[in-house]
Amino acid sequence: MTIRNTLRDHGQRYRPRMxxxxxxxxxxxxxxxxxxxxxxxxxxxxxxxIPHAITGEDIIAxxxxxxxxxxQEARTFGSMLVALGYIYPLQDHKRLVIKPDxxxxxxxxxxxxxxxxxxxxxxxxxxxxxxxxxRKKGILELHEQEHYxxxxxxxxxxxxxxxxxxxxxxxxAKERKKPDRVVxxxxxxxYWVVHRPPPGxxxxxxxxxxxxxxxxxxxxxxxxxxxxxxxxxxxxxMRPRVKSSVSIGALVKYCGTYNNHxxxxxxxxxxxxxxxxxxxYWNLNMPCVEIPTKMRVERWTFSFAELLSDPRGRDDFRxxxxxxxxxxxxxxxxxxxxxxxxxxxxxxxxxxHIYKTFLARGAPRWINIDGKTMEVTVKGLKHxxxxxxxxxxxxxxxxxxxDSYGRYQKSPVFKDTxxxxxxxxxxxxxxxxxxxNAKKRRPSLSPIILRQMxxxxxxxxxxxxxxTQLCRFTTPIPHLAVYSGITDFPTATTxxxxxxxxxxxxxxxxxxxxxxxxxxxxxxxEAGGGEGEGNPAARAPVCxxxxxxxxxxxxxxxxxxxxxxxxxxxxxxxxxxxxxGTSSRIQPISPDQPSQPPxxxxxxxxxxxxQSAVSxx
Amino acid sequence: xxxxxxxxxxxxLNKVTACYRHLVIALGSTSDSQNLREExxxxxKKAQELAVANRTKLTSLxxxxxxxxxxxAEYERLWVLFSSSMDLLEVDMKRSLEIGQDFxxxxxxxxxIQTGMTGSTTxxxxxxxxxQNMKYEADSTIDTVDLRDLQSEITQVSQMMEEMxxxxxxxxxAVEAKQEAGAELKSNMSVGNSSVGVISICEEEPKEEEGxxxxxxxxxxxxxxxxFIVIIAVAGVLGYLVINMS
Numbered sequence: 001m002t003i004r005n006t007l008r009d010h011g012q013r014y015r016p017r018m019x020x021x022x023x024x025x026x027x028x029x030x031x032x033x034x035x036x037x038x039x040x041x042x043x044x045x046x047x048x049x050i051p052h053a054i055t056g057e058d059i060i061a062x063x064x065x066x067x068x069x070x071x072q073e074a075r076t077f078g079s080m081l082v083a084l085g086y087i088y089p090l091q092d093h094k095r096l097v098i099k100p101d102x103x104x105x106x107x108x109x110x111x112x113x114x115x116x117x118x119x120x121x122x123x124x125x126x127x128x129x130x131x132x133x134x135r136k137k138g139i140l141e142l143h144e145q146e147h148y149x150x151x152x153x154x155x156x157x158x159x160x161x162x163x164x165x166x167x168x169x170x171x172x173a174k175e176r177k178k179p180d181r182v183v184x185x186x187x188x189x190x191y192w193v194v195h196r197p198p199p200g201x202x203x204x205x206x207x208x209x210x211x212x213x214x215x216x217x218x219x220x221x222x223x224x225x226x227x228x229x230x231x232x233x234x235x236x237x238m239r240p241r242v243k244s245s246v247s248i249g250a251l252v253k254y255c256g257t258y259n260n261h262x263x264x265x266x267x268x269x270x271x272x273x274x275x276x277x278x279x280x281y282w283n284l285n286m287p288c289v290e291i292p293t294k295m296r297v298e299r300w301t302f303s304f305a306e307l308l309s310d311p312r313g314r315d316d317f318r319x320x321x322x323x324x325x326x327x328x329x330x331x332x333x334x335x336x337x338x339x340x341x342x343x344x345x346x347x348x349x350x351x352x353h354i355y356k357t358f359l360a361r362g363a364p365r366w367i368n369i370d371g372k373t374m375e376v377t378v379k380g381l382k383h384x385x386x387x388x389x390x391x392x393x394x395x396x397x398x399x400x401x402x403d404s405y406g407r408y409q410k411s412p413v414f415k416d417t418x419x420x421x422x423x424x425x426x427x428x429x430x431x432x433x434x435x436x437n438a439k440k441r442r443p444s445l446s447p448i449i450l451r452q453m454x455x456x457x458x459x460x461x462x463x464x465x466x467x468t469q470l471c472r473f474t475t476p477i478p479h480l481a482v483y484s485g486i487t488d489f490p491t492a493t494t495x496x497x498x499x500x501x502x503x504x505x506x507x508x509x510x511x512x513x514x515x516x517x518x519x520x521x522x523x524x525x526e527a528g529g530g531e532g533e534g535n536p537a538a539r540a541p542v543c544x545x546x547x548x549x550x551x552x553x554x555x556x557x558x559x560x561x562x563x564x565x566x567x568x569x570x571x572x573x574x575x576x577x578x579x580x581g582t583s584s585r586i587q588p589i590s591p592d593q594p595s596q597p598p599x600x601x602x603x604x605x606x607x608x609x610x611q612s613a614v615s616x617x
Numbered sequence: 618x619x620x621x622x623x624x625x626x627x628x629x630l631n632k633v634t635a636c637y638r639h640l641v642i643a644l645g646s647t648s649d650s651q652n653l654r655e656e657x658x659x660x661x662k663k664a665q666e667l668a669v670a671n672r673t674k675l676t677s678l679x680x681x682x683x684x685x686x687x688x689x690a691e692y693e694r695l696w697v698l699f700s701s702s703m704d705l706l707e708v709d710m711k712r713s714l715e716i717g718q719d720f721x722x723x724x725x726x727x728x729x730i731q732t733g734m735t736g737s738t739t740x741x742x743x744x745x746x747x748x749q750n751m752k753y754e755a756d757s758t759i760d761t762v763d764l765r766d767l768q769s770e771i772t773q774v775s776q777m778m779e780e781m782x783x784x785x786x787x788x789x790x791a792v793e794a795k796q797e798a799g800a801e802l803k804s805n806m807s808v809g810n811s812s813v814g815v816i817s818i819c820e821e822e823p824k825e826e827e828g829x830x831x832x833x834x835x836x837x838x839x840x841x842x843x844x845f846i847v848i849i850a851v852a853g854v855l856g857y858l859v860i861n862m863s
Contacts, residue, residue, distance in 0.1 A: 029728045040731055052647070052731035109732045110645035110716045118712060123701070130801045138802050152798045159794035160694065161701040163801050164628070168635035175740035176639075180648070183733040187642075 018116055018207055021084070028086055028107065031062065038062045043090065043104055048179045053090065053104040060100050075100060083204035085114045088190030094198055106183075112191040114205050120195045123158060126151040128192055130166035135185075143199050200441065257302055261295060269295070271427035277437035278427060282444075287311040288457065294421045301409060304401040308333075320413040321404060328365035329396050329404070332358045336393035340386050351384035359392070369395045619678055620688075623695050626674065627702070629747075630667040634702050634709075636745030637664060639738065641713045645720040646732040654722065654759045656742035656751065657713060661770065663746060664706055668774070671699050672781060679785050690792075696785065697792045700778070707774050714767050722760045 031037045043053035056078070064074035078098035081087050082105070089096070090104040098105070129148045133140060140148060152159060173181060197203045219225055260266045263274075270280050284293050292312050300307040300316075307313040314330075321327040335354045339347060358367050359377065369377075373391050380388040408414055429437065637660045643653060678684070678692050720729060743751050 028730070032728055032731055043733075050733045051735060052733040106733050107730050109642055109734070110720065110730060111642045111712060118708070121708075123705075133799065134801050138799065149798065156794050157697055157790050157792040158701055159798075159800075160796050161631075161698045163796045164631050164698070165635060165702075165705070166801050168632050169638065172632075172635045172639045172741050172744060175744050176738065177736040180734045180736040184642070187732065 018114075018205075020080075021114060021116065024081065024084065024086055025113070027066075028081075030066070031059075032107070043106075045182070048182070050179045050183060053106055054087075055102045055104060056099045057101060059087070059098060059105065071100070080204070083194075085112065085191060085194035085205070088186065088193075090186065093186075093190060094193060094201070096193065096201075096204070106186070108190060109187055112187055114194065116207070120205075122151060122155065123162065125192065125196055126155055126158075126162045127166045127169065128188060130162055131170050134166065134170055141198075147196065200439070261299060267426070269293075269426055270424040271429070276427060276429050276434060277441055278429070279444075280424065280427070284422070284424060288315070292417070292421055294418075294423045297418055297421045304397075304405045307405070307408075316413065316417055317404075317408055320408045320411050323411075323413065324404070324407070326404065328358060328367050329400050331365060332367045333393055333396050333400070336389045339389060344386075347386060348384055351381055351388060354389065355381055367392075367396060368399070619674070620691060620695075623671070623674055623678070623692075626667060626671050627695060627698050630664065630671055630699070630702050633660060633664045633667060633745050634706050636660060636741050637706065638709050639741050640745075641709045641716070643734060643738050644713055644716045646730050646734050648732075648734040648736060648738060650737070651722060651757065651759055652751075652753050653738055654717070654763055655753055656738060656745075658759070658763050658766070659751075660742060660745045661710065661767070665770065665774070668703060668706070668777070672777065675699055676781070676785055679787065693787050694792050694795070696787045697789045700781065700789065703774070703778055703781075707771070707778065710767065710771050710774065714764060714771065717760060717764050717767070723757065 038054050039058050040052045040054050042049045042051045059078050059081075060071060060074045063069070063077050064071055067074070067077070069077075075098060078087075079096075082089065082098050083096045085096075086108055087098075087105045088108055089099075090106060092103070125147070129140065129144055129151065132144065133148070155162065173184060176184070194203060195205060263272050268281060270284075271278055273279050273281050283289075285296060289312060296310065296312065300310065300313045307317055318327060318330055321330050332354070335350070335358070339350045339354065342350060355363075355378075357363055357365050359374065359381075360366075369392050373395050377389060377392045637657070640653065640657050640660060644657070675692065675696055679689075679696060684692070720727075739751050743749065
């Protein structure tokens with residue numbers, strides 16, 4: 001059993017977003033204990049002394065002792081406490097990290113503790129900025145000034161209230177004694193550094209969008225609540241069970257394979273951008289980079305899903321399939337994915353396009369799926385929905401996985417990629433360089449621009465598909481594939497490929513013909529009967545070509561028309577601009593060559609030889 | 618006139634809201650105590666009385682259809698002031714309930730956060746209640762009893778606000794403020810005992826603060842010296858005249 005990547009899980013799960021907050025509060029309370037808590041000392045200012053200051057090294061030592069971890073981890077934990085706002089630094093108040101020396105910190109009052117259920121209001125921030133304005137006599141910092149102007153514009157209707165309240169709060173604060181006033185100012189400032197971070201820093205309380213319910217709160221025990229619990233337990237009973245040995249084995253295998261590829265657990269080359277602020281790693285692993293890294297290429301060998309989910313891997317695979325002339329499989333799979341994940345309004349036209357390009361008889365890039373699946377799919381395409389092409393897509397996916405994937409890994413394309421893959425050197429930044437990197441942080445490309453680039457690339461790829469490479473099954477009987485068992489080849493379908501190709505734009509797709517019968521055989525008759533719509537010029541030299549031996553027929557046809565492949569092309573191209581496709585294992589030959597479905601009597605191999613012998617002009 | 622009455626009442630409510638917020642900030646820290654809980658209770662009660670009074674006055678004024686457009690705009694502005702005050706008050710009350718429950722006082726070992734604030738908040742409460750000295754008469758079960766009262770008061774306030782929204786149709790965003798940006802700097806802020814010699818917050822800002830402080834102190838001392846010199850000179854002149862005359 002393999003474990004699938006659950007990256008695309010769109011379910012609304014109420015994950016406890018910041019469960020760390022409640023846990024941190026307990027730790028904070030422990031730290032207060034006069035006997036077993038952190039050692040506190042008074043802070044000496046010019047005029048006063050203020051008690052309850054703690055040094056960074058004391059905090060780290062206490063955390064290391066309490067949780068039995070090493071100093072580095074205690075330091076990270078301490079930095080988290082400071083970043084969240086439970087402890088604030090007294091010197092260098094804008095950098096919310098813990099320094100393992102005698103620099104001083106203090107605990108924050110519970111009112112200013114970070115919490116998810118009381119959202120941080122802009123009104124409060126405006127009042128704070130107005131108070132600061134009074135204190136600093138009009139000279140605010142640049143980002144504060146910007147915020148102030150913005151809030152004045154957007155909260156203009158409340159501005160009277162804000163000014164009044166700011167003045168009153170300022171006066172009320174003055175009623176307290178000097179040391180308390182100093183502490184209060186520090187507390188408030190620290191609170192707003194956490195929740196309105198100065199430019200260049202990130203707030204630790206930035207947890208994304210709010211959920212509708214607070215997962216930490218207790219839920220009222222209503223009948224609905226119990227009903228939900230009942231449904232959940234009933235479904236758990238009905239769930240199919242897997243032996244724990246199997247699932248644990250899968251977990252162990254997964255961990256073993258992916259351990260070295262996880263930047264959390266292993267170092268990533270050249271350096272982890274989250275730690276060193278150096279984005280080389282991201283640049284080297286962009287979706288459409290020319291030369292991938294060794295680690296990335298190694299991941300492609302883990303499973304077929306990995307290869308397909310990585311855009312660069314998919315490109316490589318596409319190149320390989322192009323060389324093998326079976327690129328229609330991947331194109332079909334991509335088309336199905338596009339249908340599944342695209343907009344609802346475009347489903348109908350996308351499904352129609354896919355049908356015309358891949359599934360219809362005579363389609364330019366016909367894919368090889370078995371009869372039953374084809375039936376089911378074509379039936380479903382009458383009323384297309386998002387998952388109508390799922391059976392066909394799964395079939396093609398398994399086909400690619402079992403067949404092409406193995407060959408890809410042994411192919412020269414892949415070997416070449418492996419050889420060219422780069423393995424970057426590890427960075428070794430000094431502390432000064434790290435600080436410089438932090439200063440040089442810049443935001444990445446906007447997602448709008450990225451999406452535009454993706455769209456352009458897709459359009460370029462769609463335009464670039466080679467239309468001269470046609471599948472030999474371009475006029476197929478759909479049951480031609482190995483997987484089917486139908487043997488009859490009615491003569492109606494032995495018209496040359498050209499006619500069918502000419503038909504393709506006019507081929508009645510099942511979506512538009514809602515009243516017709518659904519089985520493929522009937523459609524065959526229809527297509528055969530629809531010859532009347534075909535190109536008379538193309539048909540003329542073709543009629544009367546029915547002969548006993550198919551081989552002889554093809555040879556004869558070639559000899560008759562062998563000298564005018566150009567006209568064939570000419571008549572071909574304007575009609576079938578969508579006749580793009582790559583055939584499997586066939587060199588580019590004149591379009592009338594693959595007209596005959598190879599009779600089952602002749603082995604496939606022999607037929608290939610025949611084709612290649614005939615095709616070398 | 619109705620407007621001035623309203624304004625004074627709103628100012629009072631504003632003051633009480635600001636003081637209540639200060640008191641709630643001190644909750645749970647080392648400056649927390651029984652007195653603080655009692656102060657909170659008293660301030661809250663006062664705030665509620667003022668709120669009810671304001672509400673009745675403003676609703677009666679706004680319901681009156683015979684007022685002029687300017688008057689109506691003015692009353693809407695006052696209404697926005699009132700509702701914003703009530704918003705703050707409601708949030709502060711809910712938070713004080715939460716923090717009060719998390720930090721009980723009647724337990725054998727109190728676990729209050731050592732925030733560095735150790736002074737009392739009496740003066741703030743006195744300011745809120747507009748009295749000179751606060752009297753404390755509550756018993757030791759104040760924290761549990763008070764919390765129950767607080768819960769009922771919170772529901773009362775929420776109900777009042779809902780009623781307000783229903784009864785009075787005021788679009789808060791349509792109100793234009795009278796103050797412009799930076800208005801807080803204009804008024805006279807020199808009330809209080811520390812306009813001279815503003816002390817530094819932390820080692821970070823000592824330079825500018827101390828510079829300002831010492832500059833002020835320097836001017837004061839220079840003035841004092843000058844006055845002293847003048848007095849000495851006057852004394853000298855008088856002595857000289859006395860000697861001359863005798």
